[in-house]
Amino acid sequence: MEEEKKGTQLSRRSFLKGLGGGAIGTAVISTGLAKTDSVDAYSAESVGASGGKTPITLKVNGKTYRVEVEHRSTLAEVLRDQLELTGTKIGCDRGECGACTVIINGRNMYSCSQLAVWMQGKDILTIEGLAKGEKLDPVQDAFIEHDGPQCGFCTSGQIMSGKALLLKNSKPTEAQVRRGLSGNLCRCGNYNREVAAVLAAAAKSR
Amino acid sequence: MAQAPKEFSVVGKRITRIDAYERVTGQARYTGDIQLPGMLYARVSRSTVPHAKIISIDVSKAEKLPGVKAVIHHGNAQIPWSSGGHTHQRFIFNNPVRYVGDPVAAVAATDRHIAEDALKLIEVKYEKLPHVLDANEALKPDAPKITPDGNLSVGKGNFSAPIQETWGDVEKGFKEADRVFEDTYITKHVNNAQLERRVSIAKWDAGKLTVYASTQGVSNARTDIAKDFNLPLSKVRVVCKYMGGGFGNKNQAQDYDYMAVMLAKVAAQPVKLEFTREDDYVGMHGRWSSEQHYKIGVKKDGTITAVSLEAVTNMGAYRKQSGNLSGTDFYQIPNFRKHIKPVHTNTVVAANYRAPAYPQSVFGFASFLDQIAHEMGVNPVDMFMRNRIQKYKSKTPFTSNYLDECITEGSKRIGWSEKWHKPGTRGGAKKHGIGMALGGYPFRPGLGAATIRMNPDGTAHVLVGVTDIGTGAKSTMAIIAAEALGIPLSQIQLTNGDTDVTPYSVGESGSRTTPFTGPAVIAAAEDVRRQIFNLAAAQLKVKPEELDLRDGEVFVRATPAQKLPLARVVARAGELIGRATTNPSFKDVEGKSFAAHFAEVEVDAWTGHVTITRYVAAHDSGTIINRLPAESQIKGGVTQGIGMAFSEELIIDRLTATPINPNYRDAKVPTHLESPEIEVIFIEHYDTFGPFGGKVVGEPPITPAVATIANAIFNATGKRFKELPITPDKIVRAVRV
Numbered sequence: 001m002e003e004e005k006k007g008t009q010l011s012r013r014s015f016l017k018g019l020g021g022g023a024i025g026t027a028v029i030s031t032g033l034a035k036t037d038s039v040d041a042y043s044a045e046s047v048g049a050s051g052g053k054t055p056i057t058l059k060v061n062g063k064t065y066r067v068e069v070e071h072r073s074t075l076a077e078v079l080r081d082q083l084e085l086t087g088t089k090i091g092c093d094r095g096e097c098g099a100c101t102v103i104i105n106g107r108n109m110y111s112c113s114q115l116a117v118w119m120q121g122k123d124i125l126t127i128e129g130l131a132k133g134e135k136l137d138p139v140q141d142a143f144i145e146h147d148g149p150q151c152g153f154c155t156s157g158q159i160m161s162g163k164a165l166l167l168k169n170s171k172p173t174e175a176q177v178r179r180g181l182s183g184n185l186c187r188c189g190n191y192n193r194e195v196a197a198v199l200a201a202a203a204k205s206r
Numbered sequence: 207m208a209q210a211p212k213e214f215s216v217v218g219k220r221i222t223r224i225d226a227y228e229r230v231t232g233q234a235r236y237t238g239d240i241q242l243p244g245m246l247y248a249r250v251s252r253s254t255v256p257h258a259k260i261i262s263i264d265v266s267k268a269e270k271l272p273g274v275k276a277v278i279h280h281g282n283a284q285i286p287w288s289s290g291g292h293t294h295q296r297f298i299f300n301n302p303v304r305y306v307g308d309p310v311a312a313v314a315a316t317d318r319h320i321a322e323d324a325l326k327l328i329e330v331k332y333e334k335l336p337h338v339l340d341a342n343e344a345l346k347p348d349a350p351k352i353t354p355d356g357n358l359s360v361g362k363g364n365f366s367a368p369i370q371e372t373w374g375d376v377e378k379g380f381k382e383a384d385r386v387f388e389d390t391y392i393t394k395h396v397n398n399a400q401l402e403r404r405v406s407i408a409k410w411d412a413g414k415l416t417v418y419a420s421t422q423g424v425s426n427a428r429t430d431i432a433k434d435f436n437l438p439l440s441k442v443r444v445v446c447k448y449m450g451g452g453f454g455n456k457n458q459a460q461d462y463d464y465m466a467v468m469l470a471k472v473a474a475q476p477v478k479l480e481f482t483r484e485d486d487y488v489g490m491h492g493r494w495s496s497e498q499h500y501k502i503g504v505k506k507d508g509t510i511t512a513v514s515l516e517a518v519t520n521m522g523a524y525r526k527q528s529g530n531l532s533g534t535d536f537y538q539i540p541n542f543r544k545h546i547k548p549v550h551t552n553t554v555v556a557a558n559y560r561a562p563a564y565p566q567s568v569f570g571f572a573s574f575l576d577q578i579a580h581e582m583g584v585n586p587v588d589m590f591m592r593n594r595i596q597k598y599k600s601k602t603p604f605t606s607n608y609l610d611e612c613i614t615e616g617s618k619r620i621g622w623s624e625k626w627h628k629p630g631t632r633g634g635a636k637k638h639g640i641g642m643a644l645g646g647y648p649f650r651p652g653l654g655a656a657t658i659r660m661n662p663d664g665t666a667h668v669l670v671g672v673t674d675i676g677t678g679a680k681s682t683m684a685i686i687a688a689e690a691l692g693i694p695l696s697q698i699q700l701t702n703g704d705t706d707v708t709p710y711s712v713g714e715s716g717s718r719t720t721p722f723t724g725p726a727v728i729a730a731a732e733d734v735r736r737q738i739f740n741l742a743a744a745q746l747k748v749k750p751e752e753l754d755l756r757d758g759e760v761f762v763r764a765t766p767a768q769k770l771p772l773a774r775v776v777a778r779a780g781e782l783i784g785r786a787t788t789n790p791s792f793k794d795v796e797g798k799s800f801a802a803h804f805a806e807v808e809v810d811a812w813t814g815h816v817t818i819t820r821y822v823a824a825h826d827s828g829t830i831i832n833r834l835p836a837e838s839q840i841k842g843g844v845t846q847g848i849g850m851a852f853s854e855e856l857i858i859d860r861l862t863a864t865p866i867n868p869n870y871r872d873a874k875v876p877t878h879l880e881s882p883e884i885e886v887i888f889i890e891h892y893d894t895f896g897p898f899g900g901k902v903v904g905e906p907p908i909t910p911a912v913a914t915i916a917n918a919i920f921n922a923t924g925k926r927f928k929e930l931p932i933t934p935d936k937i938v939r940a941v942r943v
Binding site: 070072073077080081084085086087088089090091092093094096097099126127128130131136140143144145147148149150151152153154155156159178179181182183184185186187188189190191192193194195 | 222223226227229230231232233234235236238239241318319398399400401402403448449450451453482483675676677678834835837838839841842843844845846848869870871875876877878879881883884
């Protein structure tokens, strides 16, 4: 799961951030501050929304949405800005923190690292689609009981990774939970709580 | 001064957060989630050079890009940023620029991608000035001057320099010592790295400015904005309902708020300005790095006779905060001298990060004490117990102090007496170690305000200015209100973080929310109870002072069967409003929360990898208002300490003066995989000076964590690491199997 996330993130960075594939992985390039691009390389014509928009159909939380997206728009951006599903957060926008984690075709993925145009026909589940009506998903219930959110900004992502793990493995060990959530940073350092919550949700679902 | 905890009905339980549902369903609306009609998106362009005069800035190409609505820079938006620098005037855009990352321009456009595109079209011509990155180099007479007055950062009041403190007679203390030790410890710049990137939304309506800020303090943000834009407070509204972390770097108004305000003014449309993650690492601030030189005198048994600290702290290009080092605060030092030079360099600004002056200096001082214990043949737990602080500056008593119990209970829980061994003597390639350190944070009272509206159905609406940065402050205030009013927590509604609606709050920083706003909530509850009892007394034909209120019923204390439903009492009045502004102060006492932390580690001598196998954090924070989030905060503080101990450091490339790792992966913040189970012990004693006996919780846990881990690594390896972070390469080199 980890490898997959990282793989997709690199491919996104390589053409979204315009950093040049050959230089990826070197520290200087990753700053985004040390850009050596000369201003002349850009013009009002060569940059901007000249690429136009593509109509796509997105299936999110069981609903079908028709939206027009820029090729460079990520799933995270479209979810938040166009579908107003702002429960999915963007913490780094570069495939590192996991705040934007959603479940795509049953697997947890960084939605900041998926282009919206790739999502045609995929089944996308976000935090807003987890509860069944009034009834919360067991993972959500457990996050409340175990004080999963501190500031709460990573919480949607933690819950979605926890949910994706339980979809594949209904009886994970503590080590498996840690690994399953390891792509989701929590700067409040609430890792003990998040792991305990996923384990509790697993125990309850049995 | 302390008593046994009182009987509480709501305080002291394990209560899930009042807004937990919103936070687990994605319904909590953070600043960045807010979308306003016609809102533009803004991005910031930053200096690529460490020190330079801007000769020209050409934004014409950017302005021509379709969708761009406003471009601001030093030439057309010279807005002062008062809280951004306390030594020399700082603006939101500065000329000269003073570090790689200093803002140069900001663009608002119809779409964030267009704003990003526009940044690339801005052409800046610099005339480079000589620069300096290292704090010691910056102090040399021939160093390039970053401020007209030089690089020792001299501001006014709290920002004067050098920072000096002295009591007793240090020279006499060293003479009384059996041995005197001297050494130097070094710590690095670490970013707060909260998950929510900086974001601000500004909107002007007929001369009234609304800023949806991601701030730790709506009141002080409003004051800052009003001052720097020369507006009356009545024309500024600051709102922050949900906040995605800050740990000290989102207090007050910041330059990005101002940029959003200016862009919104120029474009005459609402503007959302978001930082990128890289912006967040370089554009705001992290913890100040330090070089700490200690001289410590001790008696044969390890008792400290004198301490002298000479230090340099690197504040970067602007002085936002003190640059102090306070890790000696937890020890009884009869003779003390501190001399700290906060220094300007052409690097990213350093300022407040959770317990700003502590973890780096606790690392230095507690590591050195642990080393001295070793050299004097004293068990560290005895060394720390013997030298623990008993009176503030050896003179003033504390409101309560159970640091001794923290040490006793913590060491018992981890099994110190069975597990401690001579350094470097247990294990082969996998070495076992155990270590400890002391910490805490000042607990002080101050100005707070609260309003409580009693609804005619007997429920209560609490209004407080606090933001909830993840501490559970909203829940804490609701719990205090429920306890003080005598109604169930479920009957409390709480509104927070909106300067047009909620009363003043100091800002959620410095562990001040509970001691500042908590007493105001209690006083507001008492105010409205008085009104309830006055009304009920007439109906029940008793005196108001004979009445009490519990579980929604007003009753005569002596004859509880004589009672009235609260709802009926309030309904007769339509609504009752209790309000209070409180400003308690300490006289001849000092307040502090205390902590003793203990860690067991396993050091792999081949790989240099350290596993924390056990971690125990014992805390004296008075009464714990709500155990569940309080424990979480302790765990979180320790986890941040783990990152600081092992991996985190913002690295500035020496050739380009550019931060080379301003992102999560390269700055290496801890993940689930580096995070051990953290056992929390609360040594609970009622403190008569705190609201319902509570002291402070938020800042203390990070303070001893770094030193605790470093001391455990020493016990495992027999090698002392005097420079952070303690990375595997340093360990492998030192240990050499």
